[in-house]
Amino acid sequence: MAPGTAVRPTEGKRAGKRAAASISLGVLDDRLGYFVRRLQVWIFQDFIRRLSRLDLSPAQFSVIVVIGANPGLSQAQLAATLGIERARLVRLLHRLEQRGLTERLRSSVDGRRHALELTRGGEKVLAEATRLAEQHENGLKEKLGAKRHAMLLEMLRALA
Amino acid sequence: MAPGTAVRPTEGKRAGKRAAASISLGVLDDRLGYFVRRLQVWIFQDFIRRLSRLDLSPAQFSVIVVIGANPGLSQAQLAATLGIERARLVRLLHRLEQRGLTERLRSSVDGRRHALELTRGGEKVLAEATRLAEQHENGLKEKLGAKRHAMLLEMLRALA
DNA sequence: TATTGTTATACTCTATAACTATA
């Protein structure tokens, strides 16, 4: 399931001297971080593949989702919500603005802030991306089993 | 728990025009990938902090763990086991070799392969790193609760 | 003084492609 896992090293067709049955993970086998990382990489790769038509990364998707759900919020608020650096958000917004999906309006209350909005085009892309992301999520449910998927989501949401 | 989550945006001390109670995650709130990513980032940050004395990244740790558990394995085997690119492994091993933790020996069976080994110093660092990683894992258990930690580990291991 | 958005820097990670030497 995790990337590369299915592809076991060939081990030499003639069974090398060592004849290692299979590579051991050592103590990694008891490390939650290792498996969380593997699952995260797998999920992101699947997500990127599913949304390739829209050319939207998971990070870009999360940005337009949160702007769509909270129109007018500031960059600092958005960055804090997603847990990314303000500096990184600047470049993400540059790209999204170049593509005509988002816009930064002057805040009427605070001259330092930008009020973030989706354009009409941004809303359309968000709608389509949400549809594709739902297919991705359904694929996950099939792969993990609906019960495990729900348990995982509930457990992880409680931690955030 | 996830990075930045604890730090809610200030929202303006005088409660801005919008008076947004709290920022909504929109559909992200039902996305497993979003929460898996947040947890993974949090775990890695904690891991890096705990092992800062040894200056070992999660990736470097995983490399010396697997070499230690499978001495003599090849780079292709190691890369496939960890799900990373062979090209990236080359640079990881350069760094570890510079620090005197690992070595690449000629394989006696196949002139193309390197047999990877830990040096004496590498074994010492691995032992100490494993000790610190165990503290990191115990911290996780406290934070998630031992029961949830065990369930998560079991579920994720089954997927890998 | 503190905050918002911005620029700049450096390092890591990811994804490729191409090269060499061995098989």
Next chain:
DNA sequence: TATAGTTATAGAGTATAACAATA
């Protein structure tokens, strides 16, 4: 021809620091 290790490149992500405008 195929594989193992290597080099090179480009694009993201991460972590900082510093700056101008505004509060």
